Amino acid sequence: MKQIKAAVVNGVNEDYKIETVYLDEPRSNEVLVKMVASGICHSDEAFRLGDADYGLPAIFGHEGAGIVEQVGDAVKSVKVGDHVVLSYAFCGHCNSCLHGKPATCDEWAVLNVSGRRKNGDPIFYKEDKKTPISTLLGQSSFATHTVVDENNVIKIDKSVDLTIAGPLGCGFLTGSGTVFNGFKPKVNSTMTVFGTGTVGLAGIMAAKIAGCSTIISIDIHDHRLETAKKLGATHTINSKNVDALEEVRKITNGLGTNYVMDTTGISSVMKTAFDATAQGGVYAPVAVSSNELTFVPFGELVVSTKSIIGVLMGDAVPQVSIPQMIDFYKQGRFDFTSVIKKFDFEDINEAANASNSGEVIKPIIIIDKTYKPQ
Ligand SMILES: [Zn+2]
Ligand SMILES: [Zn+2]
Numbered sequence: 554m555k556q557i558k559a560a561v562v563n564g565v566n567e568d569y570k571i572e573t574v575y576l577d578e579p580r581s582n583e584v585l586v587k588m589v590a591s592g593i594c595h596s597d598e599a600f601r602l603g604d605a606d607y608g609l610p611a612i613f614g615h616e617g618a619g620i621v622e623q624v625g626d627a628v629k630s631v632k633v634g635d636h637v638v639l640s641y642a643f644c645g646h647c648n649s650c651l652h653g654k655p656a657t658c659d660e661w662a663v664l665n666v667s668g669r670r671k672n673g674d675p676i677f678y679k680e681d682k683k684t685p686i687s688t689l690l691g692q693s694s695f696a697t698h699t700v701v702d703e704n705n706v707i708k709i710d711k712s713v714d715l716t717i718a719g720p721l722g723c724g725f726l727t728g729s730g731t732v733f734n735g736f737k738p739k740v741n742s743t744m745t746v747f748g749t750g751t752v753g754l755a756g757i758m759a760a761k762i763a764g765c766s767t768i769i770s771i772d773i774h775d776h777r778l779e780t781a782k783k784l785g786a787t788h789t790i791n792s793k794n795v796d797a798l799e800e801v802r803k804i805t806n807g808l809g810t811n812y813v814m815d816t817t818g819i820s821s822v823m824k825t826a827f828d829a830t831a832q833g834g835v836y837a838p839v840a841v842s843s844n845e846l847t848f849v850p851f852g853e854l855v856v857s858t859k860s861i862i863g864v865l866m867g868d869a870v871p872q873v874s875i876p877q878m879i880d881f882y883k884q885g886r887f888d889f890t891s892v893i894k895k896f897d898f899e900d901i902n903e904a905a906n907a908s909n910s911g912e913v914i915k916p917i918i919i920i921d922k923t924y925k926p927q
Contacts, residue, residue, distance in 0.1 A: 554578065554682065555585075559696035560901050561679075561686060563610045565603035569695065569901045574612070574686060575678040579700045584631060585623035586639065586701060588920045591694035592616030592720035593901070593908055595750070596841055600689070601905075605841070608668045611687035612677055615641070617694025618719040619921075621706070628703045630872075636715055637706040640722035640871035641665055642691030645704050655704075656866040664702070665690045676700050694719065695901065697920055707875045714926035717890050720751060720915055721875045723866070725889050727839060728755025728816070730867015730874055732763055735837050736812045740764035745801055745809075746786075747826050748816035749777040751892065751915045752839060754784055756814050758887050761785030765812075769804060771797050774911065784888060792825075801829040809834065818842025827859070835860045893917055
């Protein structure tokens with residue numbers, strides 16, 4: 554076992570604590586990654602704060618980027634020294650995986666949120682080398698090193714700065730994938746996005762790339778709406794000051810938009826989002842929320858021919874979508890770096906608080922300070 558440092562959550566609502574822990578050796582299908590940086594996602598915080606249950610102690614983090622340090626003998630897609638972004642885990646051989654839908658993998662839950670390998674073995678142990686620590690999304694990127702399945706790693710071009718690339722594995726993947734793979738909008742269609750976090754802004758950039766003619770961004774913070782406008786929103790609405798539904802209808806000649814994405818998960822907002830969906834349109838609530846969708850009279854759904862779709866992780870194949878986002882970024886069409894703020898690994902609690910307060914859209918913790926972008 555390898556001695557490393559990781560930010561451990563030992564109890565619900567406790568701070569991240571940087572501790573010395575032990576990391577198991579990579580097995581034949583696994584890859585040892587030296588982490589350079591990791592984004593903090595709202596799901597990490599939902600588990601830490603107890604909004605959703607998780608087996609503790611745990612090492613969270615699932616927007617990691619780093620350098621391959623060791624590979625198991627069956628690993629084919631990466632070699633030592635490769636630069637990688639980490640995303641979610643999938644089996645690669647069930648029906649869904651073989652149909653290009655790894656986000657609906659039969660083994661998604663056991664591989665991503667059981668906190669252990671598929672056979673139940675832990676990957677991390679506390680300093681006593683006995684007490685297991687849970688992993689998250691098969692990743693646990695809030696650590697100096699991690700061991701992941703080959704399917705978790707996506708090789709990227711070495712010219713891409715690893716201190717910014719991690720969030721491509723979750724937040725930006727979810728937002729852009731909901732548009733590209735969930736909605737698949739026709740050119741000239743219209744879209745509304747509720748919320749301007751990482752997922753919402755990625756959705757706005759993707760809507761622009763996909764050729765949507767009207768892209769409406771709704772939030773309660775003016776400075777965030779300014780960012781949305783820079784990234785592709787054609788209209789912005791501050792729903793603190795005006796009635797959002799009324800404004801959407803004004804912009805769309807009373808019709809609503811063909812596509813609506815809700816990233817807030819707030820019940821009242823989800824109802825407005827459904828009402829803002831045009832006749833025959835598609836509505837995707839993408840926030841991880843325990844609130845129920847109880848607002849739709851069944852008859853109204855039938856008569857309006859609206860669809861409500863569930864989209865997990867943007868229904869994306871990370872190995873395909875992450876290099877594609879990097880291409881869009883290099884072409885100046887996916888400027889995801891404008892929402893990033895970097896923090897030192899030691900300041901992970903400060904970074905998490907800045908995200909929770911809304912002050913920072915996407916905090917990234919820098920784990921390897923010796924890394925220099927090429
Ligand atoms: Zn996430
Ligand atoms: Zn599968």
